[in-house]
Amino acid sequence: MKKKLKKNNNSNQTSFYFEDYLETNKKNKKLKKANNFQDRIYILFFFFFCLVLIFSIKITHISLYEKNIFNFEKQTSQFSLIRRDIVDRNGAIISRNINTFHAAVDPKLVKDKKNFLIKLRLNFPELPFEEIKSKLNQKKYFRLKKRIDQIEKDKFWALGEKAIKFEPFQARMYTHGDLFSHIVGQVDYDNYGISGLEKYFDKQLKNKQQINKPLRLTLDSNVQYIINKELKKAMKTFDSTGGGALLLDVNNGDIISLVSLPNFNINQRTTIKDKKFINKITKGVYELGSIFKTFTVALALENKLVETDTIIEDIPKKIRCSIHEITDIKEHPKNLSVEEILVRSSNVGSVFLAKKIGVDNYKKFIKKTKLTNNPEIELEEVGVPHQIKWDKCKLETISFGHGITTTPLQATALYAAMSNGGKLVIPSLIKDRKIKKSETIISNETSNKLSIILRKVVNSKNGTASLADKDGYYVGGKTGTAESYGNKKNRINTFISIFPAFKPNYALLVMLENPKINSDLIYNYRGVKTKAPYNTSGWNAVYVAGKIIEKIGPILAINNKEFTDLYVAEKFN
DSSP states (O other): OHHHHHHHHHHHHHHHHHHHHHHHHHHHHHHHHHHHHHHHHHHHHHHHHHHHHHHHHHHHHHHHHHHHHTHHHHHHHHHSOOOOOEEOTTOOEEEEEEEEEEEEEOGGGOSOHHHHHHHHHHHOTTSOHHHHHHHHHHTOOEEEEEEEOHHHHHHHHTTOOTTEEEEEEEEEEETTTTTTHHHHOOBOTTSOBOSHHHHHTHHHHTOGGGTTSOEEBSOOHHHHHHHHHHHHHHHHHTTOSEEEEEEEETTTOBEEEEEEESOOOTTSOOOOOOGGGSOTTTTOOBOOGGGGHHHHHHHHHHTTSOOTTOEEOOOOSEEEETTEEEEOSSOOOSSEEHHHHHHTTOHHHHHHHHHHHOHHHHHHHHHHHTTTSOOOSSOSOOOOOOOOOOOTTHHHHHTTTOSOOBOHHHHHHHHHHHHTTSEEOOOBSBSSOOOOOOEEOSOHHHHHHHHHHHHHHHHSTTOSOGGGOOTTTOOEEEEEEEEETTEEEEEEEEEEEEESTTSOOEEEEEEEESOOOOTTOOEEETTEEEOOSSOSGGGTHHHHHHHHHHHHHHHHHHHOTTOOOHHHHHHTO
16 A cells, blocks of 8 residues: 555656656747747848948948049039129129039949040030040049030930039129120139139129129120220221220219220130230220320410410421421421311420420329329229330420320320319229219319310311211310330321210220221211321221211210200100
């Protein structure tokens, strides 16, 4: 009985142990299974993490690479500065920024260089292919073509090359092409001013606070167009190598028009080294000849040495001063009034007046008028007149405009003072400016006397500027024929006019370089058809000025209420 009980007890113990073992084993299997699943999750997560890491590295690499690729684009956004508009006195656009592009290439994206170059050569033959080929081998990002428009961009896009990139850019556009080339100037590829007004006002034009306020000029686009057209015609008519014209408001110094020929299209950036392209009005320095006789007469009148009707007796046909022989082109009576000396343009008569004036008085006048100083204008392109060496015969030669140089700008400004009551004006291209207080150089009385004489130069029988006498405009002025300073082969023919002479509002200078007689041109000279007997300003520069005044006069009459000539008004009614 005891054994059996023991066996049963052992049996029960064994059973309990086995069941516990099975239960534990089952739990371990479940745990192992769970651990295996967890391990798989970890592996998958690790794999996913690696993918993310690789992808992130790739993205970072690409972003850095793209930053390098489009380095120029970043620079473009920094240096492609927005500039203020430039407008004329009536608000017409002269210069403004437009959206454009640079076409660039990433050589690393070019799969077939040979095929790439062929495509470029066929579609863009103007490109420098040897240079492009060299740059492709260097594998550095470079620009194919700067400042392309939308049409060119589409043309590049059509090539189907992923390597071609387009950089957005703010380009400067000049709406009138060559019309204002010597005034407005240009900007470089980064929109920094490099010449003309663009350079002079570079800081102001980039002022973000005034970006919506245009820089308003004194220029009139319509008048500029007419003068430019007539001057170009004149250069062909007289086979001239160059020319210039300046229209100035005599009362405030506003430059209504400034033309210098030859000019150039400022939308096409080129380096111009040829001297023929200089701004002849502001940078050209010339002996302007007989236009100086007006200043000689003005000085004689202002110093009460003579009156307009004072007779200078026994004027010889020629006089000698040192090695210089001074004569007149035409033969004049031996007795001339002061008025006649200017009307007939007598060199010898001017010398007689200069001797009355004296060297000291003439020196003071030149210093006061700043004729031989650097001209004041909102341009860096200005000439430097030669300093005068007052030798034995300098007074005599200066009296009729030889042996002294100045710019056409300064000469015209002085004519403005001669006709506006004696107030010296400073020529300006900027409409909204502070006008400095005018300095008086001659009296109003002298100014009025001069205006009357200058009118007679145009409308009297013995005057040298009859071809500028246009009905209704009462033109006055003085001719000048001279040789270029230091180069006797070059001829400078000039005419400076004022109108209307009874109350001048405008001074107009017309200048031709090396004009020739046009044997086919028939003039209506005081009602008689004739050909030019001389190659003087009276037969070319005066002729051109008359054509210009006739065409711009109506525009000026409308714009200026003080210019109320009935004849002009009738033309529009």
